[in-house]
Amino acid sequence: xxxxxxxxxxxxxxxxxxxxxxxxxxxxxxxxxxxxxxxxxxxxxxxxxxxxxxxxxxxxxxxxxxxxxxxxxxxxxxxxxxxxxxxxxxxxxxxxxxxxxxxxxxxxxxxxxxxxxxxxxxxxxxxxxxxxxxxxxxxxxxxxxxxxxxxxxxxxxxxxxxxxxxxxxxxxxxxxxxxxxxxxxxxxxxxxxxxxxxxxxxxxxxxxxxxxxxxxxxxxxxxxxxxxxxxxxxxxxxxxxxxxxxxxxxxxxxxxxxxxxxxxxxxxxxxxxxxxxxxxxxxxxxxxxxxxxxxxxxxxxxxxxxxxxxxxxxxxxxxxxxxxxxxxxxxxxxxxxxxxxxxxxxxxxxxxxxxxxxxxxxxxxxxxxxxx
Amino acid sequence: xxxxxxxxxxxxxxxxxxxxxxxxxxxxxxxxxxxxxxxxxxxxxxxxxxxxxxxxxxxxxxxxxxxxxxxxxxxxxxxxxxxxxxxxxxxxxxxxxxxxxxxxxxxxxxxxxxxxxxxxxxxxxxxxxxxxxxxxxxxxxxxxxxxxxxxxxxxxxxxxxxxxxxxxxxxxxxxxxxxxxxxxxxxxxxxxxxxxxxxxxxxxxxxxxxxxxxxxxxxxxxxxxxxxxxxxxxxxxxxxxxxxxxxxxxxxxxxxxxxxxxxxxxxxxxxxxxxxxxxxxxxxxxxxxxxxxxxxxxxxxxxxxxxx
Numbered sequence: 057x058x059x060x061x062x063x064x065x066x067x068x069x070x071x072x073x074x075x076x077x078x079x080x081x082x083x084x085x086x087x088x089x090x091x092x093x094x095x096x097x098x099x100x101x102x103x104x105x106x107x108x109x110x111x112x113x114x115x116x117x118x119x120x121x122x123x124x125x126x127x128x129x130x131x132x133x134x135x136x137x138x139x140x141x142x143x144x145x146x147x148x149x150x151x152x153x154x155x156x157x158x159x160x161x162x163x164x165x166x167x168x169x170x171x172x173x174x175x176x177x178x179x180x181x182x183x184x185x186x187x188x189x190x191x192x193x194x195x196x197x198x199x200x201x202x203x204x205x206x207x208x209x210x211x212x213x214x215x216x217x218x219x220x221x222x223x224x225x226x227x228x229x230x231x232x233x234x235x236x237x238x239x240x241x242x243x244x245x246x247x248x249x250x251x252x253x254x255x256x257x258x259x260x261x262x263x264x265x266x267x268x269x270x271x272x273x274x275x276x277x278x279x280x281x282x283x284x285x286x287x288x289x290x291x292x293x294x295x296x297x298x299x300x301x302x303x304x305x306x307x308x309x310x311x312x313x314x315x316x317x318x319x320x321x322x323x324x325x326x327x328x329x330x331x332x333x334x335x336x337x338x339x340x341x342x343x344x345x346x347x348x349x350x351x352x353x354x355x356x357x358x359x360x361x362x363x364x365x366x367x368x369x370x371x372x373x374x375x376x377x378x379x380x381x382x383x384x385x386x387x388x389x390x391x392x393x394x395x396x397x398x399x400x401x402x403x404x405x406x407x408x409x410x411x412x413x414x415x416x417x418x419x420x421x422x423x424x425x426x427x428x
Numbered sequence: 429x430x431x432x433x434x435x436x437x438x439x440x441x442x443x444x445x446x447x448x449x450x451x452x453x454x455x456x457x458x459x460x461x462x463x464x465x466x467x468x469x470x471x472x473x474x475x476x477x478x479x480x481x482x483x484x485x486x487x488x489x490x491x492x493x494x495x496x497x498x499x500x501x502x503x504x505x506x507x508x509x510x511x512x513x514x515x516x517x518x519x520x521x522x523x524x525x526x527x528x529x530x531x532x533x534x535x536x537x538x539x540x541x542x543x544x545x546x547x548x549x550x551x552x553x554x555x556x557x558x559x560x561x562x563x564x565x566x567x568x569x570x571x572x573x574x575x576x577x578x579x580x581x582x583x584x585x586x587x588x589x590x591x592x593x594x595x596x597x598x599x600x601x602x603x604x605x606x607x608x609x610x611x612x613x614x615x616x617x618x619x620x621x622x623x624x625x626x627x628x629x630x631x632x633x634x635x636x637x638x639x640x641x642x643x644x645x646x647x648x649x650x651x652x653x654x655x656x657x658x659x660x661x662x663x664x665x666x667x668x669x670x671x672x673x674x675x676x677x678x679x680x681x682x683x684x685x686x687x688x689x690x691x692x693x694x695x696x697x698x699x700x701x702x703x704x705x706x707x708x709x710x711x712x713x714x715x716x717x718x719x720x721x722x723x724x725x726x727x728x729x730x731x732x733x734x735x736x
Contacts, residue, residue, distance in 0.1 A: 148552025159609040167586040247719040249670035251687040266489040312731035
């Protein structure tokens with residue numbers, strides 16, 4: 057809505073602004089042309105230099121980087137010269153777009169070319185195109201698919217986190233004293249570095265012999281509280297540590313949703329004689345659905361990146377039981393410097409994530425349309 | 429409150445039972461709150477106290493200083509940060525300070541760059557209608573936000589190769605650029621939400637008065653959007669400070685950050701619990717303090733766009 061009125065404001069401003077003079081436009085086009093030629097020239101020179109056609113003796117691709125930056129600046133300037141007011145408006149998004157293209161789109165495309173090659177960084181031989189060998193190896197790799205399976209379980213754990221976070225948000229939304237203290241205390245885990253958390257909780261607190269968590273578990277009657285020894289319990293432990301850091305994230309979003317619910321709606325429910333249980337399921341929970349879905353989708357996105365804790369606490373063990381896709385590829389690179397194969401695994405993961413997220417977002421959108 | 433006042437006389441018979449249930453309910457709420465506060469704070473408490481323990485105290489699982497164990501400076505001395513070593517030359521401390529500085533530079537630099545780039549883009553997307561080929565505003569927004577689902581592992585290996593070719597491996601600049609990319613979608617998300625709440629009449633008035641588009645943005649909108657920018661900056665800061673994956677892959681001797689240093693301490697010959705605890709404490713302290721002081725902004729950043 058705001059965007060709509062804003063657009064009309066922009067149109068209005070454009071109508072007021074004088075049309076761009078012809079010489080300025082020509083200067084702008086010339087500038088863009090020169091910069092593009094320069095950029096293309098530098099890239100070509102570097103490629104030829106690499107192919108030993110030209111003997112420039114360049115050791116890095118820095119010149120190409122600089123040429124790209126200059127081209128980007130020229131593009132921005134040319135926009136203003138050619139399109140005047142509209143160009144000035146374009147100037148707002150252009151830097152971010154150019155940055156993202158250079159830093160995300162280009163490396164991702166480059167990654168696809170690496171993915172189809174046999175390339176070991178520690179071996180002397182350089183990159184060698186090997187067609188679909190990596191794909192075939194991937195489908196035969198039991199550890200990779202094991203990690204995929206783990207990701208499904210880890211993602212499912214989001215629902216438990218959501219339930220706990222919802223309960224905490226309800227508690228914080230109740231009329232309580234020292235709300236500020238509890239809010240800050242509940243938020244703190246989110247601020248802490250996963251690596252430090254791995255050490256604090258995973259390695260120290262859950263230490264088998266003397267960790268307080270183990271001592272507590274013994275006191276509860278679990279005779280052999282080894283948190284990372286058997287596959288099932290190790291998975292649960294990793295889930296718990298990850299939940300500990302990320303529950304505050306869900307909680308904060310849900311709390312904001314709860315605070316946005318109009319008070320008189322709840323009052324009306326109470327006057328009508330609804331008890332707390334009914335009020336929650338008939339009014340609060342349905343009203344919270346949009347926030348809940350946003351929070352859960354965002355949380356799943358973060359969950360799919362889970363790696364730091366696994367790398368630092370269990371290194372994927374025991375026997376790959378706690379491995380995530382990211383931590384598995386991390387070790388594939390760390391232990392074997394296998395860039396080509398590792399990239400193929402990562403790219404396939406990316407494709408799966410895109411498919412999964414598209415389905416999920418469509419599902420959420422359809423669900424929301426049905427509810428509202 | 430008003431309804432209770434009406435209810436009370438009518439329900440005198442049940443008054444005792446009701447108030448008992450209410451008291452019980454409130455007690456349960458506080459019990460749960462305290463329980464979770466304990467869950468959140470105990471690991472932090474444990475880490476801070478462990479940094480003052482000796483080996484024997486650690487092995488006994490001692491909990492309370494002065495009661496269970498006598499605080500010892502060993503952990504902090506091993507970092508060169510205890511009171512008696514702070515004025516002496518210490519290679520460990522120098523190493524630590526170097527990593528600390530790397531983390532500060534990388535996270536401050538990346539957050540600043542991301543807030544600048546992201547705010548500009550978010551403002552443009554919130555105010556003007558663009559057409560880049562087939563891409564309209566919605567597509568451009570989606571283009572930025574979709575970077576959020578890009579798992580770091582997809583970029584990690586290509587970046588390893590690219591940075592090697594660009595001589596950016598193990599440099600702070602390399603880290604800053606990568607971290608900027610990482611937090612840019614979040615900044616765009618927060619800032620677009622922020623700009624959408626600022627009425628457009630303000631800059632329209634400025635445009636009528638002869639301001640340019642950029643003049644109106646810099647002089648009128650930017651000061652109003654400051655809270656959002658602070659929120660975005662702090663959130664970006666937290667993410668960059670805690671980032672481990674890229675730092676572990678792309679840095680070694682020079683640009684190694686604090687999380688990588690913490691992770692690399694869990695070495696071969698057993699763990700020095702006290703020095704690990706001291707190091708972890710030092711690594712989490714800046715953000716814990718930030719969290720306590722700026723909780724309001726963090727919450728604002730996290731909830732941007734969540735509640736319409």
